[in-house]
Amino acid sequence: MSSIRERNKQQILRAASEEFADKGFAATKTSDIAAKAGLPKPNVYYYFKSKENLYREVLESIVEPLLAASAPFNEGSHPHLVLKDYIRSKIRISRELPYASKVFASEIMHGAPHLTAEQAGQLNAQAKHNIDCIQRWIDQGLMAKVDPHHLLFSIWAATQTYADFDWQISTVTGKAKLDDADYEAAAETIIRLVLKGCEVVEPGASEQVKSA
Template sequence: MTRIRERNRELILRAASQEFADKGFAAAKASDIAARAGVPKPNVYYYFKSKEGLYREVLHSIVQPLLQASAPFNPEGNPREVLTAYIRAKVRISRDLPHASKVFASEIMHGAPHLPPDLVEALNAQARHNIGCLQQWVDRGLMAPVDPHHLMFSIWAATQTYADFDWQIATVTGKAQLSVEDYEAATQTITTLVLKGCGL
């Protein structure tokens, strides 16, 4: 029974990510989420209580991987290795969780009205930690004197664009969906630009 519940919960969460990404929070309907998931509509409320609760779960499903991507950051780490690992993890998130990434981006662009305060603080604390590490590496002469805030913003923009602007990428490349090789090329390109820009 637990396995069935976990499966249904995952189906609903995945379908909700797609619906919220396509239509936004206000326009998405529980009936459409249920239909996309292939479950009865009451199941949506059984597992998530409300549309708001389901939306927050979608946000939570992307915030945790984003926080985990920052795990390599520590002041004693090697800047080249840390940035390489971070960029790879961020591109992987865009590849594996594109719909949740879009929902997160939309939420942020609207001032994060539904993002729970604990997740906001966790994200901000992690960003401060990462930026602090970058600043220490700059101060110790381990990398070029780039602004750590804008370096982080640039990495976020470069890596998340593969999820948030997939229509534009598909239009320019002529591919309906990027391949594993495309994501690897993106990872290598972004990594090369960042490392060279940081004097690494």
């Protein structure tokens, strides 16, 4: 029974992500979500109680991966490794959770009215931690003196565009859907631009930098 319950909840959550991403919160109807999920409308209310709760669940489904993507920053490793892992994690989120990513982007653009204080606090605290890490690497001579805030913003923009602006990407590339090679090329390109553009020192060269 629990497996059926979880499967139904996930079907509704996926359908809600698509509907909210396509129509926004106000224009989305629970009947459309139920239809897309292939379940009776009462099931939506049974599992989530209200459209508002379901919308918040969609936000939660993207907030957790976004926070988890910053795990490399929390390990205190070398910037060359941290930035590569972070960019790859962000590309993976855009690929695996494109609709939830669009919902999150829309939420932020509208002033985050449904984001809880706890979620906003977690995201802001993690961003500040990441910025502090970048600044520390700069102070240690491990990368160029770039603005840490704008570097982070640039990484967000470069990675999240593969979810939030998928129509434009599909139109330009002529592909209805990107494949493994496309996402790998995207990650490698962004990584190269960030590492080379920020003159990030490779692991093993750190001691040479310190003694220079």
